[in-house]
Amino acid sequence: MSPIAIATAIFYVLYRVAEDYLLVPRIMGKAVQVPGVVTVLAVLVGGTLLGIIGALVAIPIAAALRLVLREVTFPRLDRS
16 A cells, blocks of 8 residues: 555544544534533444434434433422
């Protein structure tokens, strides 16, 4: 392989890692108000269980679960 091909491959891998683990969780977390760690874990679990479709729907499902927990479970704990 040529040095340009190796440098391109290294750049691509570093870019994907930075985007997937740093940028996307922060952006999606702010958009749907889900913490970054939960976003990463949801995408990993969703991708593992259902592939690409699971990874795509994992963040909205995590946001829905967080909303249900916040609105249903935690207010009940406050009232008791």
